[in-house]
Amino acid sequence: MIKDLKTFLSLLADHxxxxxxxxxxxxxxxLVTGGGLTTGVERLFTLIFSDDRSLSTSQVIGVASSFPILFLVLGFCVFASAYLLNYAGLAAIRDLRAQVFDRIQRLPLAYFQSSKTGDLISRITADTAVLQVTLTFIARNVITQPATIVGAIGYLYWVAANNEGVYKIYLCLIALPIVIFPIRKFTHKIERKARQQQAELGSLTNNLAQNLTAAREIRAFNLQDRENSRFVSRLADLFVSQMKVVKYQFGLGPVVEVCSSIGLSIAFIIGYYNGVPAGVFTSIFLxxxxxxxxxxxLGTFASELSKGVASYQRIAEILESPVDIDDPADPIELDSIAGDIEFNDVSFSYGDAPALKAANARIQKGDICALVGPSGAGKSTFANLVPRFxxxxxxxxxxxxxxLRRFRLSDLREQIAIVSQEPVLFDDTILENIRLGRQDAxxxxxxxxxxxAFAHDFISDPQNCPDGYDTLVGERGARLSGGQKQxxxxxxxxxxxxxxxxxxEATSALDSESEAQVQIALDKLVSGKSVLIIAHRFSTIKNANKILVFNEGExxxxxxxxxxxxxxxLYKALYDQQQSS
Incomplete structure (x- = not known):
């Protein structure tokens, strides 16, 4: 528990x-709560239950006014402490979310092939939200509650030193160690169940993310009932996990209260038979x-810490994931390049499955190199290695x-332009989506x-784009046709x-007229460049002066x-097959 506490407090180090x-x-x-209030109660109740009525009005008012002063000090300390700790906690979570997001930007593509998008979203949002609650709760109680105990026990010692027989009442404190055992047991249970709960929430978020990105397919294949059933099932699993956390979290309080009540009952019996004065006994009882x-x-503190640990472990998995593809320690400065690319006995595997085997090729400046072969033969892998994806x-x-590994990633990728078969547009204006090609344009x-690119005409047409270049394209370009996005x-x-x-296949989504126009533009674009064309249709490689044939990664x-x-x-068979079809 101490190790976990240090981890959480380290998150607040910058504040x-x-x-x-x-x-x-x-x-x-x-200290005011544990020592000040108890002292004030003793003075007040001693005065109330005393037969002596010789005190002056000023003395009575002095005793009575001590309570507003104590609560004024207490209220200020509680407010100021809570405000500062929430400031530190919220700032720490803000920084942690930024750190996790930055890490995600630098993780290799292979990481996302083995991770679920919805689960990553859940870790950045839901898990950090749990951490936020934990951080503020821990910071608020880690000092205040021990200080309350110190103040109260200090007062109890002072009373025992000044009142004969009072020390016998403190036998009731034997109930305190008993409380430790249920706290430890419940804390371990909560940590395990909380991690399961966050995993279920991640699974639910992933299910939701997939559903929202496949809205068209769900309706096309009448999958609404299937999706509803799956989502309800995920909700049921999450509900079960949440109730297990609730059971152990709120079950701890009554256990501690029962043990505490036993101790207080012992105190009452001992105090009664030892004739402890009413004012003194009331303050001791308090x-x-x-x-x-x-x-x-502090028991609740332990359960909150357990939940926070479960969430932090999920976040730490992202932060600790290795950035396998990064800048070299001593990079070569890259101002401009000719574009001469050479593959020298290159092999690559996705896990245990080899995708490329001892590939050798050279693409020189001005070469238009087409990559052809059956699906899964290694064409895309070959191209994706050039920008170091x-x-x-x-x-x-x-x-x-x-x-390539001697260059900074940013410098290398500045020298490469990519047009995908399924282009991704961000939910921004057309102007800004094009400007992604060069952000200072x-x-x-x-x-x-x-x-x-023959896009200006449809962008300027009010029927297609009401706001011209300032038209919002929607999420993933949903408001544009496939050809327009391309x-x-x-x-x-x-x-x-x-x-x-x-x-x-940069022209695959275009109609015949648009394809002809864009092909003319592409002919101009490729001039003098090193070009790799991942070809699925042989009609797109008619201008290629070099063709590489791939089969089973070779x-x-x-x-x-x-x-x-x-x-x-193989090439003849593939070509003839497409021509006949």
Whole structure:
């Protein structure tokens, strides 16, 4: 538990001034509660139950006014401490969320292939929300409650030293150690159940994320009832996990209270038979009550800590995930490149399955290189290794004679433009979606890129885009057609004007007229660049001067169309099959 507590307090390290001041104020508040209130109660009740009525009015008022003063000090300490700790806690969670998000941006693509999107969202939002509650609860109680116990026990010692026979009452404190056992048992249970609860919440969030991104397919295949059933099932699993946490979290309080009541009952019996004065006994009873109450809150503190630990472990899994693809310690400066790409005995595997085996190829400046082969043959893997979306398992890829791993990732990727088969647009304006190609581009440069991609006409048409370039495209470009999204993606590539171009069937979503127009633009775009075309249709590689044939992760042949049609049975079979269909 101490280790977990140190972990949580370390999250507040950047705000230690606020935390230290809050803890000082919390300590004062705890001491005022445990020592000040009990002293005030003794004086007040001794005065009330005394037969002596010789006290002056000023003395009576002095005793009575001590309570408003005590509660004024206590109220200020509680408020100021809570405010400062919530400030530190919220700021720590803000920083942690930013840190997790930054980590996610730097994790390799392979990480996302083995992780669920909804679960990652749940960790960033729900788990950090649990942490927020835990941090503020811990910070508020870690000093205040022990200070209350110290103040109360200090008062009990003072009373025992000044009143004969009072020490016998303290036999009731034997109930305190008994409380430790249920606290430990319940804490372990809560930690395990809380982790299960957060996992179920992550699964539910993932189910929701998948449903929202597949709205069209769900309706097309009449999957509404199936999706409802699956979501209700996830809700049921989450409900069961939540109720288990509730059972142990709220079951701890009554157990502590029963043990405390036994101790207080013992105190009452001993005090009665030892003739302890009413005022003294009342204050002792209050001090004991405050002690047991503080212990109870520390038990709740332990359960909150357990829930926080479960959430932090899930977040830590992201923070501790290795960034396998990162900048080198001593990078080569990259201002401009020719674009000469060489694969030297390159192998790559997704886990245990080899995707590329000892690949050798060279693409020079001005080459338009098409990658053809059956599905799963290694074409996309080959292209994805160039921008270092993945790192090679063996061999090396060289750019202008230098290993790709010697460049900064940002510098390398600035030299590459990519147009995917299914372009992703962000929920922003058309202008800003095109500007992603080069973020420092002017509005006029963006519009010129759109003209080159034959996108300017539909963007300027009020029926298609009411606000022109300021039209919002919706999530993933939902308000645009497939061809319109593709032309915006091509406009990005024009805007970037990078020396290396990767095209993944860039015209596949266009109608015949648009494809012809964009093909003219692409012919201009590829001029003088090193171009990789991931080809699914042979009609898209008519301008390629080099073709690499892939099969089962190997490059089985290379050459021009005429050469391969004569020398490669696989290429001839694939080509003839498409021509006949």
């Amino acid at each position: 230690k001034k606020s935390v230290i001041l809050a803890m000082i104020l919390g300590s004062v508040g705890g 001090a004991l009550y405050l002690t047991y109450t503080a212990v109870k809150k 993945y790192d090679v398992s063996a061999g090396g890829i060289f750019l202008d004679g230098h290993d 002017t509005d006029e440069e963006v519009k010129e890129a759109a003209r080159q 032309r915006i993606a091509i406009a990005r590539a024009f805007l970037r004007n990078a020396p290396i171009l990767i095209l993944d 490059i089985t042949a290379s050459g021009s169309h005429e050469e391969l049609y004569q020398s490669s049975p």
